Amino acid sequence: MPAGEAPPGSARNALSDVPRVLAVDWGERRVGLAVSDPRGIIASGLPTLEVTSLEQAVTGVAERAAEVEAERIVVGLPLLMSGGRGEAAQAAERFADLLRGRTGLPVDTYDERLTSAISERRLREVGVRTGRQKGRVDQGAAVALLESYLMRLRAQRGPDEGA
Numbered sequence: 001m002p003a004g005e006a007p008p009g010s011a012r013n014a015l016s017d018v019p020r021v022l023a024v025d026w027g028e029r030r031v032g033l034a035v036s037d038p039r040g041i042i043a044s045g046l047p048t049l050e051v052t053s054l055e056q057a058v059t060g061v062a063e064r065a066a067e068v069e070a071e072r073i074v075v076g077l078p079l080l081m082s083g084g085r086g087e088a089a090q091a092a093e094r095f096a097d098l099l100r101g102r103t104g105l106p107v108d109t110y111d112e113r114l115t116s117a118i119s120e121r122r123l124r125e126v127g128v129r130t131g132r133q134k135g136r137v138d139q140g141a142a143v144a145l146l147e148s149y150l151m152r153l154r155a156q157r158g159p160d161e162g163a
Contacts, residue, residue, distance in 0.1 A: 019071035023146035024061055025112065025138050026075055026095050031057050032138030034146040035068045040153065043146035045139040054095065062102045073105055076112030076145045110149050112141065 023043065025032030033046040046064065051057040065073055075096040078088040085093075093109060100107040 020069055021146060021149065022061070022065045022068060022070035022073045023142045023149065024073060024075045024099075025142040025145060026057060026061075026092055027138065028054075028057075030138045031061060032140070032142035033061070033064055034139065034142035035070065036146060036150055040150055043143045043150065045143045048138045054098070057095065058098045058102055061099055065099075065103055065105060070105065073099055073103065073107045074110050074145065074149045075099065075107060076141070077109040079111050108149075110145060110152075112145050 019040070020038060021036045021040065023034040023036075029051060031049040031051055033048065034043045035046055036043055046068070049057065049060040049064070051060060061073070064070075073096075075092055077092050078086075080086050080089075096107045096109050099105075
């Protein structure tokens with residue numbers, strides 16, 4: 001089998017080199033989730049996890065990664081508007097490290113600045129009041145994070161690679 005080609009029956013699509021990715025918008029009370037389709041084109045929201053501890057968040061995300069057969073996880077990195085790393089970004093990096101250890105999967109962090117704002121705008125555009133819909137906002141933030149991440153992966157592959 002040529003290098004870089006997935007074996008028959010694997011989760012990878014022969015037309016795409018993008019793995020199935022689980023995106024995580026981590027928070028201390030809620031964890032927004034989204035997953036890519038097998039071709040790495042479409043990001044779909046998953047139910048938001050309600051959590052009371054870091055351990056519960058790690059366990060819940062690890063279980064969901066296994067359920068959707070994720071090959072990679074991307075955790076939103078809440079950078080400061082200046083691009084610096086504050087306490088929230090450091091906490092997200094620790095969370096990503098715990099996930100990496102628990103799942104054995106590659107875990108990336110990715111700039112999530114403005115993903116919640118994008119999510120809230122999208123929800124308002126379809127008539128959803130976001131004040132009491134924090135779980136939907138977190139889910140939408142995970143979708144926005146994953147869409148951006150997938151675009152970066154496709155751009156890195158170049159126009160002649162994949163679908």
